[in-house]
Amino acid sequence: MFKMTSSPHAHSGKLTARIMLWVIFAMMPALLVQIYYFGFGVLIQSTLAISVALLAEFIVLKLRGKKPLAYLSDFSITLTALILAMAIPPYAPYWIILIGTLCAVLLGKQVYGGLGQNLFNPAMIGYVILLISFPLQMTTWLPPIHLLQEPPTFPDALSLIFSGVTTDGFTLSQLTQSIDGIAQATPLDSAKIFYAHHNALTDFYELIKMPIFMANGTDFAQGWWQVNLAFLLGGLFLILKRTIHWQIPVAMLVTFFCLATLTALMGNLHLSVMSQMFSGAMMFGAFFIATDPVTTSITPRGKLVFGALVGLFVYLIRYxxxxxxxxxxxxLLSNICVPLIDHYTRPRVAGYRLEGRK
Known part of the structure; x- marks a missing residue:
């Protein structure tokens, strides 16, 4: 049977594979920056994730009686695997990325019927399962490698991921012993721990003096804001290419910025607003994850509401x-609200009232 729709009909020319390739291309600057600051582990994790994702999707499609090559050629699962790989610590054990990728493919995508039918972002399904199940491995980030006395080489990275030690027998914790500073999971995690134990105003000014945290006289957060800046530039490129819509990232960032600024004006202690904007996965999430066309709102107003909702949830969780x-x-919480958002933001059909009557 044919699906009948009213004219006019026009094809935008934006095929799924082309869109996915543009998004992957826009992520390359951030990937290179991550490799530069955190080492070859990022590249190894990405290779593992993409390989496992392609194999898992191939097997599932075969079992479902589909033609695997026709589905794999849209590069959607490649993008999902790359997003997940760039979100986890570069030197996490190999089984972390294997479990996360399988959860993303099976529980985040194929269990719903494949691309276009999934309710939640597949990469975030895999990431959240890992974060809840293996918090220690998922929060063990190495500082920028140039701060280490012995930065891990490519063989060291392979050995760390698959055996837990470098070729010289050093573990991750031993590699960071030379760092003279606070070494927690990420600057955001360090800030949360700091403010949980320091409430005096003097402590606040002490923190301001050392931009986020210092290590050997160097900004410990170095690498994080550069990665976020690379994601920002890649996201702006996608907006200019009209591969993604501007409403979601703008609404998300503006909502979070306003709430964080209001909180700072009220005197509540936390990282500065700009540090918040360029820490963690803020730009990554705004331009490359929240804009997933399958799991977000399809209406222009709905995209603004969806983006604002994501920004609100990020603020509440962080603070x-x-x-x-x-x-x-x-x-993921905002993905749940998409049907409701679309229901109340759908455009009015010309000639009909909102109730559907003439």
Missing amino acids: QGNFPDGVAFAI
């Missing part, structure tokens, strides 16, 4: 919740 970042949880 009031137990998790330091919260972007993944915010996006």
Whole structure:
């Protein structure tokens, strides 16, 4: 049977594969920056994730009686795997990325019937399962490698991921012993721990003096804001290419910025607003995860509401919740609200009232 719709009919020319390739291309600057600051582990994790994702999707499609090559050629699962790989610590054990990728493919995508039918962002499904199940491995981030006395080489990265030690027998914790500073999961996690134990105004000014945290006289957060800046530039490129819509990232960032600024004006202690904007997965989530066309609102007004909702959830989780970042949880919670958002933001049909009567 044919699906009958009213004219006029026009094809935008934006095929799924082309869109996915543009998004992957826009992520390359951030990937290179991550490799530069955090080492070859990012590249190894990305290769593992993409390989496992392609194999898992191929097997599932075969079992479902589909033609695997026709579905794999849209590069959607490649993008999902790359997003997940760039979200986890670069030197997490190999089984972390294997479990996360399988959860993303099976529980986040194929269990619903494949691309276009999934309710939640597949990469964030895999990430949240990992974060809840393996919090230690998922919060063990190495500082920028140039701060280490012995930066891990490519063989060291392979050895760390698959055996837990470098070729010289050093573990991740031993590699960071030379860092003279606070070494927690991320600057956001360090800030949350700091403010949980320091409430005096003098402590606030002490923190301001050392931009986020210092290590050997160097900004410990170095690498994080550069990665976020690379994601920002890649996202702006996608908007200019009209691959993604501007409403979601703008609404998300503006909502969070306004709430964080209001909180700062009220005297509540936390990282500065700009530090918040360029820490964690803020730009990554705003331009590359929240804009997933399948799991977000389809109406222009709905996209603004969806983006604002994500920004609100990120703010609540960062300032009031137990998790330091919260972007993944915010996006999944907002995915739940998409049908309701679309219902109340659908455009009015010409000649009909909102009730559907003439």
